[in-house]
Amino acid sequence: MQDPLSKLRSIVNDATLSAAQKARYLALEAENLLPYPPLDAKTQQALEERVICDMYEGHAPYRPRYVLPDYSVVLREGSDYLELPPPVSLDEAINTLMIAYHHVPSITGMPVYIGQLDELLLPFCEGVDDDTLYETIRLFWRYLDRTLPDAFMHANIGPTDNRVARTILRVDAELRQIAPNLTLLYDPETSGDGILAMAARNIAACCKPHIANHAVHADAFDERGYGIVSCYNVLPLAGGAATLTRVNLKEVARRASGEADFFDDVLPRYLELNFRLTQSRIDYLHDESGFFDGFLVQEGWIDRERFTAMFGVFAMAEAVNTLQDKEGREGRYGFDEAANALGHRISAVLSEAVRKRPMDKVWRGRALLHSQAGLSDDKAATPGVRIPYGTEPDPVTHVRALAPHHRYYDAGISEILTVDESITNNPEALVQLCEGAFASGFREFTVNVANNDLVRVTGYMVRLSDIRKFREQQGSRTNTTVLGAEAAELTGILDRKPRVVGNELRPGYGQ
């Protein structure tokens, strides 16, 4: 363990970090010199053992994890604090947003939500011709990527089909930037096929946007609405999430003697400890930090009543497989019906627990369940309720295995479906897969187009075993370098790499 001063020194002298990154890590280290918000001994121990986890958010929560301002307020009324008059033109509206983003904190210091952009900008587009709109959005997009370079910064468009949404999709496919992340809210009743087909072509080009099941999300929130932020969190608009804590289901399962003990005793115990951890952090933010005295609240961009607590879970796959082992059953999560059903039962129990447990200073008095997508140092623990990397079945089997989980995770759940590059010749298939996923209850649809196809190339089926045998023969005729390169290529393909990186994945220095 480094002493605090030498750790600070190593951050300051780390040549691989930018000045801004150093400042962020220094701030976090300084925050962590303070005592943690009060925890009882059992909660403290569970946190130290990392059965429950605070995402390393820091010891003294002084801003919410995720803030989703209602940017229509500043576009309608301007801001006294920022000395901004209400914008009247498209250029002024975008300029106002560009300023606003720099005053919206989050756990990483970058804004994670930049608004329902089509709805925000459409009122300023009357009389703006298509070429001007395109050029304006193109520059706006470039600005976002270069000044707020975080893959978790998230823009929303839809559910209506409109010219701003279409222009954003066009620009996003052309520029292929990491930032901003983008979600199309889709509702078969109001969106129409056209915008979904365009989104499918975009996914084939750049793996964006995500597509959100608007009808399901809208039902889970209220008239003020919701937003999709960061790496798949669904939260109240004009609010957000005070904190995100999570339960490592694998660690819970390891501590249970079997299925009955897991459900009857061990899981409820750790859920309660995670509720306590969450409440303590929320109390600090609301009662001590002074965050809600700031201009964002005073001017009505956010409302302190609209901040939820995200109750995250992860490592469902390992939890199910651990319990299967303890019960002497062979079936694996993602592939075996009984194993999948056990996972669905765990989700139902989690949902019921969250629904029953009152929380103070939390939107609607209850936390929201969230399938948490992981930190970069999670080892042998699969994000959320996902099927372990590299073992996923085809997208249809994948969706059907996981769809029954989705109804329980109001604060967001995401699966990454990997589709081979042949999809670029057939984006209609993406439309069909998306409709199938939504009809099965999926809350959101994310596709990663693999840059290599090992299984199917032309209209024929191609067996993996053929490729393996062929490559072995090829390798024996050539030198070991080629063999090694091929093996690496194969491994790289079979073990899918993280699709994006971003600040949230690396919460602290040296973690």
Next chain:
Amino acid sequence: MNSVRATVSKVLTYSIVDGPGNRLVVFLQGCNFDCAACHNPHTIGECNHCGDCVPACHADALSLVDGKVVFDPSNCDHCDDCLEACPIDANPMVREYGVEEILALAREHRPFLSGITVSGGEPTRQLKFVVALFEAIKADETLAGLDCFIDSNGSLGASGWEVLLPVTDGVMLDIKSFDSALHRDLTGKDNAKSLRAARLLHDAGKLHELRFLLVPGKTDGDAELDALIDFVRTLGGDVRVKLNAFQQHGVRAVAREWAPMPKTGVDRAAERLRAAGIRNVVTPAVYV
């Protein structure tokens, strides 16, 4: 009634390369062409129960019962050694399916499906089954909206297509070569039937895609490409032409000596077609 059964090599409920959208694909066993370039040679032959595959199976999934090869899928670990052992390019792992079993799969996966494709092998060799299957799909209210496609080598005669086309929405047809001698060399059969089928299907408005496999030094020369261009021109209209690139994996020994078709060569061929006024040319998205 739909009592007719089919010999099936494989069924997929997810395919994005066998027609528009996501498709349920039924690969029917057996082909009347014998293409060296076939990527799935184990779909060509039909099992004669010689039993050579049984000792090759290390997982006890194959046995000889009353002179017949019997396959137990629950033991199979998909090593494919039996396919290597088969002297006639057949597949002891084939299954018999009735129409109703395929319908049940289609219903189960309906929200994910744009349509159904029969492929192979050469699916039209099991014509009765294909007709029965497509008729049943068209008659089933829960499957309304699914279209029915065929992936064919075009060897079926006019009277066969006459039965099939009323229940078929589209055909993807392979032409292996426009030179009849070369075609015989590549497939073991003449190309006249395939060319006739392409015209017939195009005239009926059912030719979804004309496919042409580019093999370096064999079918990627100017003469073949110009013959392809002429043929597409005489068809008229906006034919979708899919250029496929020969790759070595999966093919049998003789074709492993052939060079794989590089992307540059495919792009050059596509350019030649486009320059000749063929607008709808599709090239592979992936090269292994």
